[in-house]
Amino acid sequence: MSHYAEFLSAAADCLGSKGFTRDADVMEPWLTDWRGRFTGKALGMASPASVEEVSAFVRLCADYDIPIVPQGGNSGMSGGATPDRSGKAIILSLRRMNAITRFDEQAREVTCQAGVILQTLHEAAEEKQLRFPLTLGGKGSATIGGLISTNAGGTQVLRHGSMRAQVLGLQAVLADGSVFDTLTPLKKDNRGFDLKQLLIGSEGTLGIVTAATLRLIPAVADRAVLWAGVASILDARKLFLHANKVAGEALEGFEVLPRHSLEAVLDYAPEARAPLQDNHEWHCLIELTADAATAERLQDLAMNLLETAFEEGLVEDATIAANETQAEDFWAIREDISPAERAIGPAVQHDISVPVSKMAAFVAEAVPLVEKRYPGTVGVAFGHLGDGNVHYHVLAPQGAEPGAWERTKGKEISAFVYKLVTDWGGSISAEHGIGQLKIHELDHLADPVSLKMMRAVKQALDPEQHLNPGKLVWLADKG
């Protein structure tokens, strides 16, 4: 038997018929990332049912020198879960491992296998009057393992932090099949290096996340959603600082969008209504929340925030959502920006960050440079002002050919944007990760010391490059 035939036979033995397939139809949906940017081939798809099976299978792959591409919900933004075109790698799907194995209401902890879907976790927490404080658009498909491997963000990072901050304990299978297990969390533990955080956000290149213990917080007992119109992004920044001061820890979200984005949504979504009557250059969507212990004063706090903002001349106009329906409507506008802007025509998108205190200045100063340099383009920046995280779309000039424009001019514009953001001390990936989408850019633009450290760590923990090769970081000799 050939090397591959031997491996395939051993893989089928290891995982059984439910756990291993080479059926082209079954594999097909998992060979392309959901945005359709990357399509690869795979030698097969493994779907182990337990950490023991993952461990045995990874050991088998190590023995046969077979690369592994771990995959959760396949809803990542950077092609991190899509195999390359060689067809030599195995997709390792964690989707069958979808049990919530422990729920400790009193300690506010939940232990999930990697394949648990975010929405499922939200619902399980809500049933117990608790809440998992991270959410994002892909919650119906994104899995806990994928969210951890990409250190996912979302709209609640301002107050609650990204995925990194939610993980109390972790279980992962390393390149040699051994199992790193800290699922029983210790709040304080100073026994050396923070291996848990090293694995989180490593995009499956250092280990395959198989389970995690996550923190929960008390359910939201009340919320207030405000919409404000301001004259400039710099005024939005002032309003943010004011909100931070007045609302303190109740401030859960602070999103900004330009006039262009609001108008795009109003065109795109027939049911969308403008929250304010007049036109404003910039809009702020602000959410305050409270749990049962602090709910009593939340509406007063929101009113106070609004009144003082008017008094201090920080807003042109503003309103508080009158009820939950209106609150949902406000948020729907924010969530529709991406599809609405995309519906206008070809564009290149950038998920970038700069130091929080510089974001307003970056949008005001740096973004127009792009429009000037590439005449006819329109720059639209929106997102998480409180996190310094800008979703920055550059729309193609009218008449540009979809597909072709992105591949040529769009690529050039992105390179310019990434250079610009790096010069501002920012990041070319605020929340979407590197994957295969930005591995070239990271290789060129990353701080050489950080890159050298990453390569050394990758070399130390996965010397044969079996774990998600071609993602995030190359070793020096393959770069």
Next chain:
Amino acid sequence: MSHYAEFLSAAADCLGSKGFTRDADVMEPWLTDWRGRFTGKALGMASPASVEEVSAFVRLCADYDIPIVPQGGNSGMSGGATPDRSGKAIILSLRRMNAITRFDEQAREVTCQAGVILQTLHEAAEEKQLRFPLTLGGKGSATIGGLISTNAGGTQVLRHGSMRAQVLGLQAVLADGSVFDTLTPLKKDNRGFDLKQLLIGSEGTLGIVTAATLRLIPAVADRAVLWAGVASILDARKLFLHANKVAGEALEGFEVLPRHSLEAVLDYAPEARAPLQDNHEWHCLIELTADAATAERLQDLAMNLLETAFEEGLVEDATIAANETQAEDFWAIREDISPAERAIGPAVQHDISVPVSKMAAFVAEAVPLVEKRYPGTVGVAFGHLGDGNVHYHVLAPQGAEPGAWERTKGKEISAFVYKLVTDWGGSISAEHGIGQLKIHELDHLADPVSLKMMRAVKQALDPEQHLNPGKLVWLADKG
């Protein structure tokens, strides 16, 4: 010139007379850790004045194969900053680098060089109505660099997290002299591995912390300090859960102490007064705090907590400090426990943690096992119930010989305690780190997978073992 003579001459050239000494009197205080457990020798002591000097000096040490022991305030608890007895290592003191280089009130960020003393940072923050939310007994000597390298804890971890959670950006010199620099913090940055967290808590074995950007929070506008007597540690746990529920994010500290510790303090500190009239087996010290945004309701919240705790039969007796003086007095009792227990006679101390939900059971069940196995000893457990962190002292039987008892019987007892805590899924070092004090224990008791990962990472980033050798983790071939 000999190898060493050449190195010493180059070192003096590199750092100048202020920056390099071999004077025995000058070095003497820095060769013994402050608890007097470890004394070493050094080839010399370097005191660079800038990150450039640290970098150049580390490169020089690499060239001459000279090991480096980084040192801050020399107030660590595990001998992590004390050189070994070979006299071949250089102490690298960061104390001259003691400037606060940037203070951004609006962004609530401060950038400090490694040698800034914690107390100095507290005062700088207070001047601007802000607060650095980590404090501990050694604040008058502990430096930011040392606190970061040991991931220091303290009494505010419950709400604000350990040092790890305070560091927004980091600068460190690596083994080859290159400078890792993320001092300009990005709230969101998904460009690969979390190198910052890898360096934090690595006890100078992966890099030498030279500066950091730290988060600040609004100053405390009001606080309420409560003292409660309860019948058992299990009741203390119930009260903790209740306090958590009622006070939510206002709950900043929850400490427990047994009757033995209170009585020891009353004997030891002439000015100490018992907060409650009757005797109780266990005592809880609870602190609620609020910033300006939430101060208005804090005293009501504290009163509500107290009343409902009485109603639900959670306390035998309880009181709220009537004023700041009384609040300070309550905390003084907590802070005097260690010296008071030490004054009784020989003892071995353990800084251990178990899962938060198991701490009460551990103290109730596991701790008496030690007294039973070692007749005449008295076990005293106190500390951070909300963090699962127990300071666990075992007092020698009456008449035991100081010094000799700790070295013989005490050592045996500690081994038993560490085995016990490991069996409970806990940590042999909750907040004090490993250093040279527990390197043997970690080598024996750590999860083999974690240990293997740590060795691989150490090998990758400091292959010649120049950075703080003999601390935290040995490489396999030296262990």
